Amino acid sequence: xxxxxxxxxxxxxxxxxxxxxxxxxxxxxxxxxxxxxxxxxxxxxxxxxxxxxxxxxxxxxxxxxxxxxxxxxxxxxxxxxxxxx
Amino acid sequence: xxxxxxxxxxxxxxxxxxxxxxxxxxxxxxxxxxxxxxxxxxxxxxxxxxxxxxxxxxxxxxxxxxxxxxxxxxxxxxxxxxxxxxxxxxxxxxxxxxxxxxxxxxxxxxxxxxxxxxxxxxxxxxxxxxxxxxxxxxxxxxxxxxxxxxxxxxxxxxxxxxxxxxxxxxxxxxxxxxxxxxxxxxxxxxxxxxxxxxxxxxxxxxxxxxxxxxxxxxxxxxxxxxxxxxxxxxxxxxxxxxxxxxxxxxxxxxxxxxxxxxxxxxxxxxxxxx
Ligand SMILES: Nc1ncnc2c1ncn2[C@@H]1O[C@H](COP(=O)(O)OP(=O)(O)OP(=O)(O)O)[C@@H](O)[C@H]1O
Ligand SMILES: [Mg+2]
Numbered sequence: 001x002x003x004x005x006x007x008x009x010x011x012x013x014x015x016x017x018x019x020x021x022x023x024x025x026x027x028x029x030x031x032x033x034x035x036x037x038x039x040x041x042x043x044x045x046x047x048x049x050x051x052x053x054x055x056x057x058x059x060x061x062x063x064x065x066x067x068x069x070x071x072x073x074x075x076x077x078x079x080x081x082x083x084x085x
Numbered sequence: 086x087x088x089x090x091x092x093x094x095x096x097x098x099x100x101x102x103x104x105x106x107x108x109x110x111x112x113x114x115x116x117x118x119x120x121x122x123x124x125x126x127x128x129x130x131x132x133x134x135x136x137x138x139x140x141x142x143x144x145x146x147x148x149x150x151x152x153x154x155x156x157x158x159x160x161x162x163x164x165x166x167x168x169x170x171x172x173x174x175x176x177x178x179x180x181x182x183x184x185x186x187x188x189x190x191x192x193x194x195x196x197x198x199x200x201x202x203x204x205x206x207x208x209x210x211x212x213x214x215x216x217x218x219x220x221x222x223x224x225x226x227x228x229x230x231x232x233x234x235x236x237x238x239x240x241x242x243x244x245x246x247x248x249x250x251x252x253x254x255x256x257x258x259x260x261x262x263x264x265x266x267x268x269x270x271x272x273x274x275x276x277x278x279x280x281x282x283x284x285x286x287x288x289x290x291x292x293x294x295x296x297x298x299x300x301x302x303x304x305x306x307x308x309x310x311x312x313x314x315x316x317x318x319x320x321x322x323x324x325x326x327x328x329x330x331x332x333x334x335x336x337x338x339x340x341x342x343x344x345x346x347x348x349x350x351x352x353x354x355x356x357x358x359x
Binding site: 015017019023026030031 | 243279280281282289
């Protein structure tokens with residue numbers, strides 16, 4: 001980049017770099033979703049329904065993940081952000 | 086000895102990124118390099134490859150008819166002599182839909198084609214439905230066509246996932262299908278200005294080997310108009326870039342070209358002259 005206009009560009013993020021950051025986030029998210037078991041969305045849905053019977057949460061408060069912890073062990077991890085008072 | 090032909094799928098997920106343009110040029114390029122090549126249009130219901138390869142008037146039978154044995158396979162294969170003695174294509178059906186593509190049916194055709202041809206290039210339809218799944222299923226290698234554009238890159242990443250999980254090579258042989266990234270419609274000037282993803286950016290995200298970068302070129306439309314794959318244009322940058330892709334596919338190591346912005350004078354920059 002040269003010329004007299006470059007000074008105000010230099011401290012501004014380019015739209016390409018914004019695109020790249022957004023892509024990195026969404027692609028990482030989709031890759032991990034794709035590596036989850038097939039029954040995961042259904043489990044997520046059902047757990048959400050059960051919790052909703054008792055406390056008010058929305059779907060973003062629930063995080064479920066199956067993680068491989070070494071050779072023969074995988075862990076089903078369930079995290080709920082819960083606004084109980 | 087195993088002299089079977091190689092099946093290459095040209096795929097992308099997102100529509101309109103240059104799969105058919107690339108399939109036609111890859112097919113023509115391989116044929117001109119002396120390889121007996123057939124290009125198959127998998128876009129059932131939306132036949133287009135015949136136009137891009139300049140043989141729409143020769144279509145009598147199609148891929149679905151060959152699968153359903155309503156004609157002999159040979160009758161569905163068109164010899165694209167005006168481009169190369171080695172070049173053939175199989176048109177998609179215009180009247181049926183993708184439900185007629187059965188795994189067994191496609192397999193039977195592929196088994197015959199690999200006996201007769203050095204290369205079988207499969208032009209995938211957009212999307213992730215049956216047509217796209219069938220086009221990739223029997224492939225030995227994949228060319229993933231991506232535009233330097235956010236949704237195209239995301240869709241390509243999803244296709245890479247399918248290539249890893251839903252192909253014969255993965256399912257039956259437990260192998261990873263070799264994948265090549267082909268970036269098309271690249272505009273180095275816009276990359277330099279920071280309003281287009283660079284090849285480095287795309288490479289960082291997708292992380293598969295790059296087989297080529299095809300610059301945006303007005304000649305591509307011109308070539309389609311005439312039914313001559315752009316690779317046959319020796320003077321055009323896109324044509325030359327496709328020729329480089331062929332060399333790389335055949336094992337040569339050559340540097341990328343046409344990826345830097347042309348240096349312009351001050352007035353050129355000001356008026357955006359090309
Ligand atoms: N390098 C290029 N420069 C300029 N235009 C291009 C280039 N590559 C492709 N195009 C244009 O982009 C359009 C879409 O190309 P093409 O039909 O090959 O895409 P496709 O991926 O096969 O689309 P579909 O998903 O509908 O099958 C066409 O008009 C074509 O001329
Ligand atoms: Mg197409």
